[in-house]
Amino acid sequence: NAGVTQTPKFQVLKTGQSMTLQCAQDMNHEYMSWYRQDPGMGLRLIHYSVGAGITDQGEVPNGYNVSRSTTEDFPLRLLSAAPSQTSVYFCASSRLRGGETQYFGPGTRLLVL
Amino acid sequence: SQQGEEDPQALSIQEGENATMNCSYKTSINNLQWYRQNSGRGLVHLILIRSNEREKHSGRLRVTLDTSKKSSSLLITASRAADTASYFCATDRFGGTSYGKLTFGQGTILTVHP
Numbered sequence: 001n002a003g004v005t006q007t008p009k010f011q012v013l014k015t016g017q018s019m020t021l022q023c024a025q026d027m028n029h030e031y032m033s034w035y036r037q038d039p040g041m042g043l044r045l046i047h048y049s050v051g052a053g054i055t056d057q058g059e060v061p062n063g064y065n066v067s068r069s070t071t072e073d074f075p076l077r078l079l080s081a082a083p084s085q086t087s088v089y090f091c092a093s094s095r096l097r098g099g100e101t102q103y104f105g106p107g108t109r110l111l112v113l
Numbered sequence: 114s115q116q117g118e119e120d121p122q123a124l125s126i127q128e129g130e131n132a133t134m135n136c137s138y139k140t141s142i143n144n145l146q147w148y149r150q151n152s153g154r155g156l157v158h159l160i161l162i163r164s165n166e167r168e169k170h171s172g173r174l175r176v177t178l179d180t181s182k183k184s185s186s187l188l189i190t191a192s193r194a195a196d197t198a199s200y201f202c203a204t205d206r207f208g209g210t211s212y213g214k215l216t217f218g219q220g221t222i223l224t225v226h227p
Contacts, residue, residue, distance in 0.1 A: 004155075033214075042201055042217035043156070058214070090155055101146070102203075102215060104155035 001026050006091050006105035013081040013112045021076040021108050023091030029103070030096035032074040036060065036087040037107075043090060049074055050096055081112045119202060119218040127226050132189040134221040136202030137182075143205045145178055146215065147187050150199045159187075159200075192225045199223070 007022045025032065030051045035043035035058075045058030049068040063085060065077040074093075078085060089108045094100040120135045136145070144163045148156040162169045162178045162185065169176045175188040189196055199222050203215040 035217075040219065042219045043203075045214060045216070048214060059216075092156075101158040101161065102156075104148075104157070106155045107153075 003027065004091055004093055004103050004105035006089075006108050008108060009106070010109045011111070013078070013110065015082060015112060017081050019078050019081065021078075021089055021091075021110075023074045023076065023105060024072050025074075025091075025093040025103070026072065027093060027103065028071060029093035030071070031100070032068065032091065032093045033058070033102070034064070034066065034074070034076045035090045035092065036085075037090060038087050046076065046089075078110075081110075083112050086110060086112045119200070119221045121221060122219070123222045123224070125224045125226065126192060128192060128194055130192055130225075132192050132196070132223055132225070134187045134200050134223070136185045136187070136218055138185075138202075138204045138216075138218075139183065140204075140206055142180075145176075145185050146203045146205070147174075147176060147185075148201045148203060148217075150201065150220070152198070156201065189223075192223075194225050194227045197223060197225045 004025045033048035034046040037043050044060050046064050047058055047066040049055045052068050052071050055066050055068055068074050091105040092102040094102045118137050146161045147159040149159050150156045160171045160176050162176050173190045178185045199220045201217050201220045203217045
């Protein structure tokens with residue numbers, strides 16, 4: 001199994017551009033989520049999904065959209081990139097039960113100029 | 114605000130020494146997890162302790178949980194240079210709709226010198 005994969009690994013955007021960060025998992029996990037990690041901080045939840053067709057907001061959702069059309073994929077869209085969105089983005093997945101281990105992707109490093 | 118707060122923010126020790134990291138949280142939880150992050154990589158799950166457990170071991174790792182004080186500690190015994198990483202606690206808040214939504218602390222940066 002590949003686990004959780006993310007593409008691209010690194011991206012540079014100009015302010016106002018849009019892009020989609022891809023996330024896929026092959027473990028048939030119901031739960032998927034997106035976090036951002038800023039220097040010296042922990043991870044903050046952006047959006048999450050408990051299954052195909054079901055998404056909800058996390059702690060810092062503004063400026064991001066998500067959709068979940070399949071169990072495997074959970075893309076994160078930046079609608080109009082801003083310098084404040086410069087960060088490292090991690091996708092994670094787990095089974096949908098309390099206390100489940102979350103499996104993280106390797107991250108996408110995003111720089112917005 | 115962050116649910117979990119780690120202490121210390123940074124810890125520097127010699128190989129063979131023990132490393133202790135602490136985590137405090139604010140609300141009732143279902144469980145608490147510890148993750149490790151090597152520089153530039155994703156997070157890797159280390160250990161999970163449930164709210165009705167007080168201590169758990171996994172290899173050189175020992176985790177304690179004190180729900181009355183809303184705190185947890187991670188002890189790494191006989192540390193190795195390869196243990197150098199950032200360590201995060203994450204809480205799964207009590208409540209049905211929050212299952213799976215982990216809240217992370219800011220992390221402890223551990224450096225183990227050979």
